[in-house]
Amino acid sequence: MFGTVLIANRGEIACRIARTCRALGVRTVAVYSEADADAAHVHACDEAWPVGPAPARESYLNTERILEVARRSGAEAIHPGYGFLSENAEFAEACAGAGIRFIGPPASAIRAMGSKSAAKTIMAEAGVPLVPGYHGDDQSPEHLESVAAEIGYPVLIKASAGGGGKGMRRVDDPAEFREALDGARREARGSFGDDTVLLEKYLLQPRHVEVQVFADGHGNAVHLFERDCSVQRRHQKVIEEAPAPGLSDAHRQSMGEKAVAAARAIGYEGAGTVEFIMDAEGAFFFMEMNTRLQVEHPVTEMITGEDLVAWQLRVAHGEPLPRSQEAISHTGHAFEARIYAEDPDRDFLPAIGTIARLRTPAEDAHVRIDTGIREGDTISVHYDPMIAKLVVWDNDRPAALRRLCRALDDWTVAGTVTNTEFLGRVAAHPAFAAGGVDTGFIETYRDDLFPVPEAPSDRLLAVAALFELLGVDQAAAERARQSGDPWSPWHSTDGWQPNSDNHHVLHFLDGERDLTVVAHYRRDCFLLDLPGGTMQANGTLHADGSLRVVLDGVHLDARALQTGERLRVGVSGEERELVVHDPLSAGMAEELREGSLTAPMPGTVLSVLVSEGDHVEEGAALMVLEAMKMEHTIRAFTAGRVEHVNFRQGDQVSEGAELLAIGAEE
Known part of the structure; x- marks a missing residue:
């Protein structure tokens, strides 16, 4: 086993990796940005080194600095966690060039799956079923628009180089295709440096079911069953569970076999996830393969009793897989709820703030909390606003769901808005309890999940x-x-x-x-x-x-x-x-009128789509902001003429700043 591992990440995943390393007797090295000097992951490791300013591109994505720290600290291997450098083939090669083991798949496997278009070609050759669509080289808007018409609406535009919902747009109306294509390309270019897209037929009432796979350098490959990740907002997962509800043993076996075939097709090593989309009739199709550890890996650990990070370390060290396929079993049911600093009532806009008070349920054999946030820590604009992952387990799905509802009820955060109440409404919904999940769950039950606020009892x-x-x-x-x-x-x-x-x-x-x-x-x-x-x-x-x-x-x-x-x-x-409230206080801030063109969150202006003097119709896109890995389009709340624009592309804006103004037509 490695003597020292550098963890090239932050937050809950860095803390989680450090926990397993400590259990295995492996010394850990953390890296941190200026914004994270006192972060939880810094204190979770045996030593910690600074790697640059707060922006991730200048710190956690700084390959040269991270490799320098690895050399100076004596690290034999680097664990990238998820996000950041975890699926960066160049970084994996740089590690190899520096004589440091990258705890992940070979760079060739990352490249093979890094392009969704190339991945689909490989999967087709391996006999893995694909969704009808287009992933060719002709990227002209005219050609893509004509292909979309052939596929049939609704269609899904997806960034070829990315994941996590970035550069993804659903289009229901041909008249909306060009605007959606522009938005998807802009987001893909900003997130991945590549604006190539692919098109897929959008399946109605689909389920998102993924399979955890593992392979070693000795020719062994296995799966550790599936997870259902259908409940999503902004194409990002909200609640995950394992095993998938309502899945027959035949379906489970077939999906597992196809996932292993996908891993073998690219010479995979380490932990990976093959993501499938399943239609209402139970047919499943390959979507993508994530060549890293997934955010939701704890639900698999809870039902199998295996430590997937320990498996990663052993495989990276050259050892064979700890278990054969026949020796892997699952027991009970597990849920994971992602607790974010975000406002569900404002289209899940991320929030910032200092965690003034934090109260969580007690951890035991049934309840697990993975977090990198402590009371007093600040959720900043620089990183993902996840506060924690709440994971529960019990002998069956109804019992596990009761534990999830109780644990969410016991969770309290002060200092920033969170999604915990929304998660509680999802978990308590009768359709969710019945296992009736698909990727449109939130929209289908929007009236129940976003009730008109009643007066407090x-x-x-x-x-x-x-x-x-x-x-x-x-x-x-x-x-x-x-x-x-x-x-x-x-x-x-x-x-x-x-x-x-x-x-x-x-x-x-x-x-x-x-x-x-x-x-x-x-x-x-x-x-x-x-x-x-x-x-x-x-x-x-x-x-x-x-x-x-x-x-x-x-x-x-x-x-x-x-x-x-x-x-x-x-x-x-x-x-x-x-x-x-003190009625005599003059310090109560007056609410901005609804529809005013102000920044709903602090962030960066990605693009300005209008100029002073332009006539705009109600609903027209005016400006695009980006913050905390999310893109938000500012639209006209009424028809009129643009009187002034206060910011340019690349400007930083604070929450509540007036972006532009629209006046009535003369």
């Missing part, structure tokens, strides 16, 4: 009020203990006020709703006047923000995390972020 408001009141009591008690006159009425914790009765008025904002709770102090409880009536309430506030409350005699566990004026409250499966 009296129970949740009571918890919010108790949190504030008990906090005041604790502060008053502490002042009394430190005071020279602990019996002073000014230190009273019973709501005493001069020239007034013993009550307190609390104001909360829920969006635009102004909610008032009047708390009357009683000898052993609070009597709360709530929007729906009166409630007796009492409880205990713990230092971590958790509460044990008694509401009209009902004992409940609850939680509350406060950051400045913002208070995130959860009880009985309901969670809401409220603003503790």
Whole structure:
């Protein structure tokens, strides 16, 4: 086994690789950018070296600097994780040239699968079924448009050189093809330096099912069963599970055999994933092969009991696969939910912010948390906004799903918006519970998954009020203990006020709703006047923000995390972020009117599509922004004339900055 491994990555995957290395007695070396000087992965490794400024291209993608660190630190091998340099054939060759083992497949295999067009040719020759489409050399818009018409709409435009949803557009209407093609090429060029695209027939109600494969340098190749990754937003996975629900043993065996054939066809070594798309009748077709460890590999580990990173290290060291195909089995069911700093109600736009408070479910044999984020860390614009991967396992799918719902309910983050509530709605949806998943799941059940916000319940408001009141009591008690006159009425914790009765008025904002709770102090409880009536309430506030409350005699566990004026409250499966509002405060920011042409997130202007004086129609594309690996098109909210454009291509913009203005036609 290697003595020292350099981990050329960051975040949760770097921490996860370090964990296995430590278990195997392998010394680890981390690399970090200036933005990550105190990141979790820096502390997870035996030593850590700086590799450059915050932008990934100047640090985590800096091949020369990473190889220099490997030489100086004595690393015998480099594990690239996923993303960054993991599927970079030139980097794999550079490692070999420096006498350092690249923990991944040969550069030839990366190149073979790096081009989706070339990959499809190889797969066809290997007998792996393909989706009808076009992956030829003629990339003229006219030719592609004519091919799309022959294939039949809807069609999918995909970047030939990439993955992860980058450079991908679904087109339903021929009139939209050119704009979608331009957007896909622009995104592909920015992400992969190659704007070559391919076309595929878009299958209706498809499922995304992938197979984990492994091969060694001794001619052995196996699969470790499949994962269903159908629930997606922006072509990126939201919840993954293994095994795939509703898949027959015959389907499972056939997909596994085809996946192994795909790996053998390119002389593969190490961990890889063959991704298939399956139609409603159960026919499956090759989509692509990811020549690296996948984000969702933990669900495979949970059902097989195998450590895939340990397998990677052993294979890279020249050892044969730890198990034959016959010796690999699976037990139970596992789910993985990706917890992101993003706003589902704003088309999943990534968010930034400092994690002021972080409370997660306890880890055990059923619950696993892979993360590179700690309380106090900052989600920045420079990297993917993933906070953690929540993985659960149980003996069958219904039991595992119950654990997932409970674990999501126990997860609380303050300091940035997250997708945890949305994930909870997906996991609790009857169609998901029934295994009715396909890549259109979110759109199909949009009304259920994005409900019109109702006013918070009296129970949740009571918890919010108790949190504030008990906090005041604790502060008053502490002042009394430190005071020279602990019996002073000014230190009273019973709501005493001069020239007034013993009550307190609390104001909360829920969006635009102004909610008032009047708390009357009683000898052993609070009597709360709530929007729906009166409630007796009492409880205990713990230092971590958790509460044990008694509401009209009902004992409940609850939680509350406060950051400045913002208070995130959860009880009985309901969670809401409220603003503790002082009506006399002049510091409340006025909301920008809906439809204003402001930056929805901090980022970079990729392109400006209009000029001052141009007439635009409602819905017209005006400007394209990129941030945190996502592209967002700014569109006209009304017809009119462009009065001014405030930014140019390449400019950095902050969230809320006015990008351009549209005035009425004269």
